Amino acid sequence: MQDIQKSQQEALQSYLSKSESMIDAHAFSKELSGEKAIQYIYLLTSSRFLTFEQRLKSGSTTVESTFLDTLGSVEIEHVESEEPDMTTIVIGGVLLVVGVLSFGMLGQADGTVTALLLLIGIGAAAIGIFLLAGAFNTEDGTVTVTMRTIEGETVEHFSLSEDHLEFAESISKTAANSHSSR
Helix, strand or coil, rough: CCCCCHHHHHHCCCCCCCCCCEEEEEEEEECCCCCEEEEEEEEEECCCEEEEEEEECCCCCCEEEEEEHHEEEEEEECCCCCCCCCCHHHHHHHHHHHHCCCCCCHHHHCHHHHHHHHHHHHHHHHHHHHHHHHHHHHCCCCEEEEEEECCCEEEEEEEEHHHHHCEEEEEEEEHHHHHCCC
């Protein structure tokens, strides 16, 4: 529940019945034209999953509610973040060093050797920088949650950043518990 502020928790409480309790929540914003345009809050209670969508310019709020005991399945797909490729980092670093050293040796050579060192330096440094940039350009991990009815109809489908895997797991556990309490 650390994703939502105390004032948001109090506002959300008005949507809950007396027998419901908040279990977990996740809040995020979507930007349009460089400014926050829509605030989303996913709220998991003891019996429902609620989606709040608030349009910040108009102030309108839309709330969708899914009763957990109507769900047939909760699917969680976790795609882990890619780690930088260490081999590419090493090769890129070596080429960058070779390029810099070639530039350093320019004053100690003459004629054709200088031109060759210049070409080697520029080529090695450029390839090294390109390899290093590519090695650190990795995909962020994601968690995709799909909630389906007993008939297989998709009720909710959304993606979160990888660091919200526990929130997705809470949804699955709470949905399972809602079936065992029937």
